[in-house]
Each structure stands twice: as C-alpha cells, then as structure tokens.
Amino acid sequence: MDKRDPRSGDLTPPPYNEEDVQVALDGVVGGVGDTATMHDDGRIDIDIDSRLSRTLSKLVTIPPDSQDTAPPPDYIRFASPDQFPLRLNIVIQVVGSRGDVQPFVALANGLQKYGHRVRLATHAKFESFVHDAGLEFYPIGGDPEDLMSYMVKNPGLMPSMKSLRAGDISRKRQMIVEMLEGCWRSCIEADPLTGDPFVADAIIANPPSFAHMHCAEALGIPLHMMFTMPWTATSSFPHPLANITDGKKNPKAANYLSYVLVEIMTWQGLGDVINDWRKRIGLEPVPNTEGPMLASTLSIPFTYCWSPALIPKPKDWPAYIDVSGFFFRGAPNYTPPKALADFLAAGPPPVYIGFGSIVLDNAAAMSSLILEAVTACGLRAIISHGWSRLNGPARPDLYWLDDCPHEWLFQHVSAVVHHGGAGTAACGLRNSRPTVVVPFFGDQPFWGDMIAAAGAGPSPIPHKTLTAEKLADALRFCLEDAAQAAAAGIAAQMAKEDGVQAAVLSFVNNLPVEKMRCDFLPDQPASWTVKVNKKTKRISRVAAEILARDEGVDAKNFKPYRSNPILIENHRWDPVTGTTSSALGIGADMFTATSNIFLKPAEEYRRGRSRSAQPSSSKTHLPKSKSRPSSPTSSIKSSTPSSSNPNPSATTTTTTTTTSTSPSNPNLAANMALASSKSLAHVLGSYTKGILVDLPLATAEGFRSAPRLWNSPVTTYGPPITNAQSGFLVAGKSLVLGLRDGAMDLAREPVAGAKREGFWGGVKGLGRGGGSFVTKSVSAGLGVVAYPGLGISRSLWAMTHGEAGRVVAGKRWEEGRWVVERVGGGDRRRVVQAYYEMNLGEGMG
Known part of the structure; x- marks a missing residue:
C-alpha cells in the first residue's frame, strides 16, 4: 500500500x-x-x-x-x-x-x-x-x-x-x-x-x-x-x-x-x-x-x-x-526543581528521551545505547527514568529526570523520543516537537507511522532493532528544518481543536435523553418505574425516596427501569450453519460439563487444602473518613441510614470474611461431592436445554434468515424475547405472519420477476418465492417450540440469577436516601406536586 x-x-x-x-x-x-x-x-x-x-x-x-x-x-x-x-x-x-x-x-x-x-x-x-x-x-x-x-x-x-x-x-x-x-x-x-x-x-x-x-x-x-x-x-x-x-x-x-x-x-x-x-x-x-x-x-x-x-x-x-x-488537561501548576531549571538555562534546548510506563528487561543496555547516540550527535538530553528505570552517569550535558508533567517539559525541548503512546505523541506534536517513536507493542507502531507519514518524525524504530547509530540518525532527522516545519503545521491545526469539549x-x-428523564424531576435520570393513575411513569432515585417517605408509596410498587436495555441475540445466517454451530456448541458444553464432574472436585480439594494452611482472619470493610478534593457532590456529608426507608435491603452493610483454622477441613469431602453433583446436573441441564431450546431455535432462526442468501429482506416478528410472555407472543406472530408472508411471496415473486425480466425473470421469481415459502413456513413451525422455549429459559435464568439485580436495587435506594437527606424542600415539593397532578389531576394549592 x-x-x-x-x-x-x-x-x-x-x-x-x-x-x-x-x-x-x-x-x-x-x-x-x-x-x-x-x-x-x-x-x-x-x-x-x-x-x-x-x-x-x-x-x-x-x-x-x-x-x-x-x-x-x-x-x-x-x-x-x-x-x-x-x-x-x-x-x-x-x-x-x-x-x-x-x-x-x-x-x-x-x-x-x-x-x-x-x-x-x-x-x-x-x-x-x-x-x-x-x-x-x-x-x-x-x-x-x-x-x-x-x-x-x-x-x-x-x-x-x-x-x-x-x-x-x-x-x-x-x-x-x-x-x-x-x-x-x-x-x-x-x-x-x-x-x-x-x-x-x-x-x-x-x-x-x-x-x-x-x-x-x-x-x-x-x-x-x-x-x-x-x-x-x-x-x-x-x-x-x-x-x-x-x-x-x-x-x-x-x-x-x-x-x-x-x-x-x-x-x-x-x-x-x-x-x-x-x-x-x-x-x-x-x-x-x-x-x-x-x-x-x-x-x-x-x-x-x-x-x-x-x-x-x-x-x-x-x-x-x-x-x-x-484530550488535554489544563496546564499543570508546576514549578521545576532548581537543578532542572538550571540545566535548561545552561544551554540550547535539549532532546527528551523516555519510555514512560514501559517496563524493560535490560534497562542498563538501553541506557548505554541512548548515551552513545546522544554523544554521537553532540546533543544535550533530558532522560526520564520512568518505569523503564533508565539511568546512567552524571554529566553536564545530561539531566536524569524523575517526574515532570510533559505539558510543561515539552515546551522546553527541541525534540522528543518515546515509545509511541498516543498521549505522549499528542503532547509532543501539540508543542511543535518532532518525534522519534521507538515502539514496543500495541498501537505504538501505528502512531509512529502516522507521525512519519506527516513528516514530523522519521519512520519508527522497533525497540528490538534499535541501535545507537539508528537513534542518532533519527535525532538528526528531527532537527532538520522540514521536520520542524511539519511538526509546527500539525500543532497549528491542533490548536484549533478542543478534544475534551x-x-x-x-x-x-449519543444518550437517549428522553428515555432517561424522570417524569417527576426532569433534570434527573430515571432508575425506577411506578404506576400512577394506571399509567407507568419513570422516576429517579431521589423522587422514589421522596414518595416513599412523604406519601407512603410502598417500595414494592417501584420496578427497576432500564433506560438503555441491551439484549444479545445469537444471530444465525442460514439453516445449515445455524444448526451445525448450535450442535457443536451443545457438544462443547456437554464435554465441558462432563469433564467438570472430575475437575471441579479436584479444584475444591486444592481450595480446601489452601484454606486449611492459612491462619484465620476476620476483616470488616468500612468506609474511611479521610477527606479528599472537592467534587460536585463531595460537599454533602454522609449520614446514617434513615429508619423510614421502606426498603430494608438498602441499609448499609459490612462484609466479614473468615477462613478456617482447622488443619483438616471436615467439610472438604462434602464440598467435593457437591461440586461433582453440580457438574452432573449441568450435564443434564445442557443436554435438555440444547435439545429442547437451542437446537430448534438455531434451526428456526437459520430458516428465518435464509432469504438473505438470495438478497431478500429478513422479517422480524414481535419484540425481543426477554421472558416467557414475549416468547409466546413472538411464536404466535411468527406462526401467523410467517405463513402469510411465505404464501404471499410465492404468489408475488414470479409476477414481479416476470415484469422485470420476462419469462426467465418469472422463473427466477418462482425460485425466490418458493424458497421464501419453504423457509418462512419451516421457521414458523419450529418457532412454535423454539420461541416459547427461549422465553421460558430466560425467565428461569432471571429467577435463579437475580441476586445481582437485588443488590443493585438496594444500592439505588441507598443513594436516593442519601441525597434526599441532604437536599432542601424544593425537590420534595416538586415531586409531591407532580404526584398529585398525575394521580388526582389537581395541584396542591
């Protein structure tokens, strides 16, 4: 290229x-x-x-x-x-x-x-x-x-x-x-x-x-x-x-x-x-x-x-x-140490060399190489120790740097040599400094190439191929007028940008703001829904706490709200690959579950032996009271949980962890047996779910997506399946509408093809229509089993894996209570006023 x-x-x-x-x-x-x-x-x-x-x-x-x-x-x-x-x-x-x-x-x-x-x-x-x-x-x-x-x-x-x-x-x-x-x-x-x-x-x-x-x-x-x-x-x-x-x-x-x-x-x-x-x-x-x-x-x-x-x-x-x-932060309030200020004032601007957060296996060799290159060019240099731990002898033409903001330092150097991190590269270019990139991994070669393509530095030198001669040549390149001009041109363009803004x-x-807004306090995001006068309303943590406190609304009436729901579907391309990949997945799951019948008890044995070898400890984690710099909410001090909170799970808790002191854990055998039995249950569960849900679903979705193969649109019936109710709804719509659409395609495609391309167009249309009829009919039939199965499966998963959701609900109540106890009466009045207007159709007077 x-x-x-x-x-x-x-x-x-x-x-x-x-x-x-x-x-x-x-x-x-x-x-x-x-x-x-x-x-x-x-x-x-x-x-x-x-x-x-x-x-x-x-x-x-x-x-x-x-x-x-x-x-x-x-x-x-x-x-x-x-x-x-x-x-x-x-x-x-x-x-x-x-x-x-x-x-x-x-x-x-x-x-x-x-x-x-x-x-x-x-x-x-x-x-x-x-x-x-x-x-x-x-x-x-x-x-x-x-x-x-x-x-x-x-x-x-x-x-x-x-x-x-x-x-x-x-x-x-x-x-x-x-x-x-x-x-x-x-x-x-x-x-x-x-x-x-x-x-x-x-x-x-x-x-x-x-x-x-x-x-x-x-x-x-x-x-x-x-x-x-x-x-x-x-x-x-x-x-x-x-x-x-x-x-x-x-x-x-x-x-x-x-x-x-x-x-x-x-x-x-x-x-x-x-x-x-x-x-x-x-x-x-x-x-x-x-x-x-x-x-x-x-x-x-x-x-x-x-x-x-x-x-x-x-x-x-x-x-x-x-x-x-x-992204550039504001200019740091930095005063250089006297030694650094004196070094900068003692001669022409030095070059900067440092690799920031790179950890080197042989820092001494890299340090020696750098010194040889700098000496060969006759340049003064500031060399940063960094995580690379570069170090060397004290010399009048060298300054070994511990730490210094690049935003300040790069104003006082003539060129920079670094690993090619995007932030360091940006800082150098913003200050019109030609740049040598010595990349180690990741995107660093990419940024080195971008700088070289713009003429603001030589081609990057991978660290494994770096020599003193190559580094000296690169430094000489940076001091040429062309490189200086290219760096200045980029800096002039960057000066017009405000990346953070x-x-x-x-x-x-890119936020769905209307879906996020609370209907009671429109300047706050919604975390719950609540029915008021038979209408579902979005409500913030603060507004929910106010209604629970002041109006006695039961906490059970508040349901978690998802302003930006994410549902990950397993997309299928066609019946063959869909069914095949599903079968392979079921087989892989069963193989893993079967092997765990033996592996999990072994892990439990190692874990038990490890516990028995450790002394007991009991730790309670409490928030510290140390102060920190102010933030938008840091001026609001914490207080004890309110006894009026309707959600008892929201109270502040501590976590205590205790390890066994027994030299031989008496529960070890029972834990190993339990681990094995859980794995056996997983084998049965994987097989049952695979045969009754995953395989029919993959085949149904494969047939539904098949029209894509002949460049026909793929139809989606119903909302995303999140529970049993939506699964049965999609199954019903898929059956009725899928059969209807398949029959309509069978009648319509030959006619449309004949109008476009004559006789052979009609033949092609008959093929497309027939394919559509078959795929949509098969998908509709399989969907009667597959979609309810998926919905029931997701409902069961939610029932058995709901602990994280309950924890989140408790945290939302906790924060709502914490804020309410610190705000004035304005929010309370606004919320109660809105509640009366929604519920009774009248204000508070």
Whole structure:
C-alpha cells in the first residue's frame, strides 16, 4: 500500500516489514482453521485469501464508503454540553498505564464542569493522581506495571512460549477476572474514601477494560466507548494490530476484515473468562459467534480521541462514531526543581528521551545505547527514568529526570523520543516537537507511522532493532528544518481543536435523553418505574425516596427501569450453519460439563487444602473518613441510614470474611461431592436445554434468515424475547405472519420477476418465492417450540440469577436516601406536586 499524507482525508498506513513468526489459529470460528503471521512488535499478518477470511467475507457486510450521517431518530442533538438537561452519575473505566489514564482525567474534569458526578475507576496505583485532579476514584485492581511488563514480553495477541512456561498467561487471566469484578463494583459501590453512595447512570470506558458492555447490560444504562487507537472496523485502513497480506485484489474488504479477525482472536483468548464472570452479575453467557463484534452489533457509540489533523474520520463510520481531537488537561501548576531549571538555562534546548510506563528487561543496555547516540550527535538530553528505570552517569550535558508533567517539559525541548503512546505523541506534536517513536507493542507502531507519514518524525524504530547509530540518525532527522516545519503545521491545526469539549458533546448527543428523564424531576435520570393513575411513569432515585417517605408509596410498587436495555441475540445466517454451530456448541458444553464432574472436585480439594494452611482472619470493610478534593457532590456529608426507608435491603452493610483454622477441613469431602453433583446436573441441564431450546431455535432462526442468501429482506416478528410472555407472543406472530408472508411471496415473486425480466425473470421469481415459502413456513413451525422455549429459559435464568439485580436495587435506594437527606424542600415539593397532578389531576394549592 502507498504511504499518503494523513491530512488528505484518504489515509492508508504504510506496510510493515518486520521479521515474523508463524502462529496457528485453529478452530477460530465454528471449527474453521486459519493461519496468521505475528511480528515481534505485536502486529499480525492476516492472509486475506485464507479459508477463514473467505468465509468471513461472505458473512460480513462491508458498509458503503459513505454512511448516512443523520443522528439517530430518537436522540436529541445539543449544540453545547450545557444544553443537556440531566445531571448524571458517570463512571469512567480505564485499564492501562498512566498515559492511558491521563486523557480520561481531562475528560472527567470536562464532564464535572457541566455538573455531572464523575468517578474514575482504574488501577490503585493512580489513586493520588485521580484525587489530585478533584475526582472521585474507585480501584478496580490489576497492576499496570505487571500489565506493561507482560505486553513488552508478549506484544501481540498470542503469548510466547516463554510466557506460557512461566505461567504469565494464568496470572494475566486472574488479573483480568479481578479487574472485571472491580469494574462491576465501580458501578454500584460507595466511595471507598468517604462512603458516599454511588450508582452509575452511564458508563464511559476504553476497550481494554472489557467489563464495560456487560456492566451496561446488567444495569440497563448507556455505554460510550472512547479510545486512542482505531477499534471500529473501516475499509479506509487496517486494524493497527493487523498487517494485511495478499489484500491487493480488494484492499477495502481486506482492511475491514482485519478488525473482525483481531476481535475474533481477542475473544478466543478471553471469552471464557468473561462468560464465567457474566454469570456472577446475572447475565447469560455470550455466544462465541457474537462475542467478537458485540460493539458493532449493538451500535455502541465510540469517540476517538486523536486529532483529525493526523487521522480524519473514515467516511464509512456511522454517525455514532466521532473523532474529537486529543484530550488535554489544563496546564499543570508546576514549578521545576532548581537543578532542572538550571540545566535548561545552561544551554540550547535539549532532546527528551523516555519510555514512560514501559517496563524493560535490560534497562542498563538501553541506557548505554541512548548515551552513545546522544554523544554521537553532540546533543544535550533530558532522560526520564520512568518505569523503564533508565539511568546512567552524571554529566553536564545530561539531566536524569524523575517526574515532570510533559505539558510543561515539552515546551522546553527541541525534540522528543518515546515509545509511541498516543498521549505522549499528542503532547509532543501539540508543542511543535518532532518525534522519534521507538515502539514496543500495541498501537505504538501505528502512531509512529502516522507521525512519519506527516513528516514530523522519521519512520519508527522497533525497540528490538534499535541501535545507537539508528537513534542518532533519527535525532538528526528531527532537527532538520522540514521536520520542524511539519511538526509546527500539525500543532497549528491542533490548536484549533478542543478534544475534551468535543468528546463531552459527543457523549451527551449519543444518550437517549428522553428515555432517561424522570417524569417527576426532569433534570434527573430515571432508575425506577411506578404506576400512577394506571399509567407507568419513570422516576429517579431521589423522587422514589421522596414518595416513599412523604406519601407512603410502598417500595414494592417501584420496578427497576432500564433506560438503555441491551439484549444479545445469537444471530444465525442460514439453516445449515445455524444448526451445525448450535450442535457443536451443545457438544462443547456437554464435554465441558462432563469433564467438570472430575475437575471441579479436584479444584475444591486444592481450595480446601489452601484454606486449611492459612491462619484465620476476620476483616470488616468500612468506609474511611479521610477527606479528599472537592467534587460536585463531595460537599454533602454522609449520614446514617434513615429508619423510614421502606426498603430494608438498602441499609448499609459490612462484609466479614473468615477462613478456617482447622488443619483438616471436615467439610472438604462434602464440598467435593457437591461440586461433582453440580457438574452432573449441568450435564443434564445442557443436554435438555440444547435439545429442547437451542437446537430448534438455531434451526428456526437459520430458516428465518435464509432469504438473505438470495438478497431478500429478513422479517422480524414481535419484540425481543426477554421472558416467557414475549416468547409466546413472538411464536404466535411468527406462526401467523410467517405463513402469510411465505404464501404471499410465492404468489408475488414470479409476477414481479416476470415484469422485470420476462419469462426467465418469472422463473427466477418462482425460485425466490418458493424458497421464501419453504423457509418462512419451516421457521414458523419450529418457532412454535423454539420461541416459547427461549422465553421460558430466560425467565428461569432471571429467577435463579437475580441476586445481582437485588443488590443493585438496594444500592439505588441507598443513594436516593442519601441525597434526599441532604437536599432542601424544593425537590420534595416538586415531586409531591407532580404526584398529585398525575394521580388526582389537581395541584396542591
């Protein structure tokens, strides 16, 4: 592919020619085997002519070059964020390094400015950083240094054999489970520092946090994804982690499919972990065929926080995908230490060299290489220790930096050398600094290529191929007039952008505001529904608490409200693949359940022995009383739960954990037997559900979708199936309307074909009509069994996995009570007035 100017609007990143290793991807989709090639920098070569790619090209619809940019019909578009009428509790979930967290700190401050209560949920290491910005913080677990170290060792989607032998994969998966749980708690738990209750009304997240979509589904609230690298499929350029081979025949399709294939590989590695966790928050497992492209299937809004000066928004992205500009926080109030100020004043501007959150195996070798390059160029340099732990001798031409805000420092240097993190790259370009990127993994090579394509730096130098000579040549490139001019040109364009403001506007413009509004307090989001005068009304946590307190409305009358319900369906393409994949899935479930008859008791045995070896401990977790910087709600102090609350489950609780001190656990044998019996029951349950529900449903849906094969529309009958009632409704409509539509197609298609193409058109129409009649009739017949079965299955699941929902309900009551006890009489009067007007048709006088 040709390298083009990214500002032209038709960007194609250049090819990558690193030395690669073969990685097999057997059984990725429905048993289809495929092969990919992985580079040392983490990119994967994808053969677009492989069997898997050819299969996907038949199943995946490539969007047109230009999509309709009109806003979704049910959404209101705002010209400014201050026009948005609601004040929300927003949790921002971020996994990554400080460079990943910092842009979201800027975003959170931007949301705070418009009256929203914002909680940033990320790793505990960044607690002070978040609190110092005046934000609420919630720890999700996970060690960012361990993550960075793992990524340097395993830069791609597939782990190395060295990591497999060292047990790195098992530890990473355990860390992901910890972070999934932490992200869920960040949506509903009180502030760990102050004890102030919090329940999220909306979620903002970066894709590596993984829990985002599932938390939004469990709570029924909107989700908005934001990221610093392309994650939405486009035909304009390939996925940053993919390198297309043999894509010259159809480059647009090759680019688009690269996103699908990367998502498939990611889901293959984490799908089982995510599905196990979903059960714990009351959600059914995601089908493996749906997991990889959930964000696209569900039309989740995305905002990409990079400058359009580098990468314009691709024309095939829909209206709910935005490119906002980089997120920059306000200029920090920073006074440099005297030694740093003296060094800067002692000579010409130095170059900056640092790799931020990258953890190196051999920091001494990298430090020596850097010193050799700087000496060869005769340059002064500021070298950051960072997580890379770079270090070296004291010299007049060197300054070894501990910590310093890039926003301040990059104003005082001549060029920057770093790992290619999006935030660091943005800061350098914003300050007109030519940039050398030494990428280690992920999207870092991508940003290096974007900078090089714009002329603001040389081609990126992968860290494994970095030498002192290459680094010296790159530094000389940055000091040339052409590179300086290119960087200044990008900075001038970026100066016109306000990424945070644009992202806040994108966020509010993609919220279903009318569906979120409380009918009693229109400036608050609804969490419940309540019937007033036989009409269902949406009501906020605060308004519900007021009616329960002041009007004696029974808490049982309030039903949980989902402003943005998410339902994940298992889409079937045709009868053959639908039935086959379902049968394979049933077989896989039964195999897993059968093996667990023996594996689960063994796990229980190890767990029991581990408990018996530990001393007893009893811990009670209570909120701390330590103060923190102010936020939109931090001036409201906590108080004890109200005794008038009608929902006893909403009272504040503590958690106590006690481990056994017995050297031999007397319940171990019973626990092992119970684990085995549960697995046996799962075998029977998998077989029963598979035969009575999954297989008929897959076949029915396959036949219903079959008209797609001859480019005819696929008809959906009835609402989404969420319970037994909706299952029977869809079955009835499918039977009556499906048979009707099939008969009408049989009569109509031959006539329409004959009018278009004469005799042979009539023959073709007869084939289409006959196919439609058969598929719709068979689907209607099978649906009589399949759809009620699905509805009953989902009702039973809700009955047996409702604990998470009950916990959420209790947290909503708790927060409503907490706010009511702190507000004046204005809200009370407004709510009661509205209640009387709705219920009696008159005011309070």
